[in-house]
Amino acid sequence: MRCxxxxxxxxxxxxxxxxxxxxxxxxxxHAARCPRCSRTLAAAKALSAELEExxxxxxxxxxxxxLEHALRAxxxxxxxxxxxxxxRIGAAAAVLAVMALLAAGYLRHAxxxxxxxATSATATDATRAxxxxxxxxxxxxxxxxxxxxxxxxxxxxxxxxGWAGDAGTGGGTELLQADVxxxxxxxxxxxxxxx
Amino acid sequence: MRGMxxxxxxxxxxxxxxxxxxxxxxLYVRLGGAVYRFALRMSGSPAVAEDVTQEVFLAxxxxxxxxxxxxxxxxxxxxxxxxxxxxxxLERERLYAPWGGDASRRSDADPLAGLIRRERVGxxxxxxxxxxxxxxxxxxxxxxxxxxxxxxxDLLGCAVGTVRSRLHRGRExxxxxxxxxxxxxxxxxxxxxxxxx
Numbered sequence: 353m354r355c356x357x358x359x360x361x362x363x364x365x366x367x368x369x370x371x372x373x374x375x376x377x378x379x380x381x382h383a384a385r386c387p388r389c390s391r392t393l394a395a396a397k398a399l400s401a402e403l404e405e406x407x408x409x410x411x412x413x414x415x416x417x418x419l420e421h422a423l424r425a426x427x428x429x430x431x432x433x434x435x436x437x438x439x440r441i442g443a444a445a446a447v448l449a450v451m452a453l454l455a456a457g458y459l460r461h462a463x464x465x466x467x468x469x470a471t472s473a474t475a476t477d478a479t480r481a482x483x484x485x486x487x488x489x490x491x492x493x494x495x496x497x498x499x500x501x502x503x504x505x506x507x508x509x510x511x512x513x514g515w516a517g518d519a520g521t522g523g524g525t526e527l528l529q530a531d532v533x534x535x536x537x538x539x540x541x542x543x544x545x546x547x
Numbered sequence: 548m549r550g551m552x553x554x555x556x557x558x559x560x561x562x563x564x565x566x567x568x569x570x571x572x573x574l575y576v577r578l579g580g581a582v583y584r585f586a587l588r589m590s591g592s593p594a595v596a597e598d599v600t601q602e603v604f605l606a607x608x609x610x611x612x613x614x615x616x617x618x619x620x621x622x623x624x625x626x627x628x629x630x631x632x633x634x635x636x637l638e639r640e641r642l643y644a645p646w647g648g649d650a651s652r653r654s655d656a657d658p659l660a661g662l663i664r665r666e667r668v669g670x671x672x673x674x675x676x677x678x679x680x681x682x683x684x685x686x687x688x689x690x691x692x693x694x695x696x697x698x699x700x701d702l703l704g705c706a707v708g709t710v711r712s713r714l715h716r717g718r719e720x721x722x723x724x725x726x727x728x729x730x731x732x733x734x735x736x737x738x739x740x741x742x743x744x
Binding site for chain 2: 360363364367369370395396399400402403404405406407409410411413414415416419420422423424426427428430
């Protein structure tokens with residue numbers, strides 16, 4: 353073995369898996385004969401010993417206990433916070449469509465029997481103006497709201513439940529659109545009908 | 548119980564995905580120390596190591612689906628995330644003077660010898676932290692974490708030959724930096740390493 357070849361593999365000598373037995377023996381035999389490569393080998397060994405010492409001194413280092421507490425808290429929080437997935441959104445939209453129907457029925461019963469006075473802002477007027485109607489399933493706040501889902505409802509179904517809008521003009525076959533506000537727990541917070 | 552020795556990493560991950568807190572704790576107990584030590588050796592700073600470890604495990608807890616078992620072990624995945632996080636921190640911040648180590652754990656019969664050894668280790672760490680990150684990470688993985696070339700290559704996403712050449716060059720640079728830090732340094736082996744000589 354020549355000195356150049358020895359220098360190219362001197363780092364590998366400390367790693368059993370890096371060299372075959374024959375190459376290793378050849379390299380060590382060369383270092384035994386060559387003073388220069390003997391020094392190179394000694395330097396490599398010295399460096400490895402110092403790195404080993406550094407590894408040993410840091411081997412017992414452990415993260416502080418507070419880190420485990422913080423991560424456990426994060427795991428708990430993740431478990432309690434529902435994850436918003438497309439399947440959940442779809443399911444929520446279906447549930448909300450039903451809720452919207454129920455809300456429309458409730459509004460019909462809440463309205464006075466006669467025509468509303470022009471100055472009174474009825475719930476129906478509000479929806480036609482595009483305002484959200486709180487659904488009363490939970491407290492709504494800006495930080496809570498995570499998603500607004502647009503759903504389509506058959507007008508005939510709304511008419512049947514007392515919707516007093518223009519549902520009848522299309523024979524009850526057209527679809528009405530509604531925006532539903534979902535909270536972090538997937539429950540609807542408010543709804544509005546879109547013209 | 549904390550490390551759940553009977554359960555495999557895959558079992559624990561499955562449970563973690565369904566929000567099981569003890570599984571998250573068990574994975575942290577198993578692998579948190581290794582991630583912390585890697586970050587500490589790369590950065591020289593316990594504070595950075597703590598932050599990195601927290602980021603790595605938060606990522607695992609909040610998005611466990613990012614780990615793909617077909618691409619390697621969980622330990623490799625966590626090392627990879629830790630490595631990227633450390634490198635981002637190193638890019639943002641200045642290098643740190645190395646932490647003094649846990650000297651209290653070592654008992655030296657000769658206090659002077661112990662002091663000299665700790666000084667020498669501190670010097671090696673300073674030289675290591677002065678290496679460019681792509682050399683430093685290979686030296687840390689192969690020399691301090693004792694990974695094979697193949698394991699390090701897998702973790703770094705490069706060829707085994709690249710790891711080998713970077714380690715060779717990294718060690719050369721380390722030797723030069725140690726000489727610069729301590730001109731009186733000799734190259735006489737001090738350790739007990741056996742290289743079949």
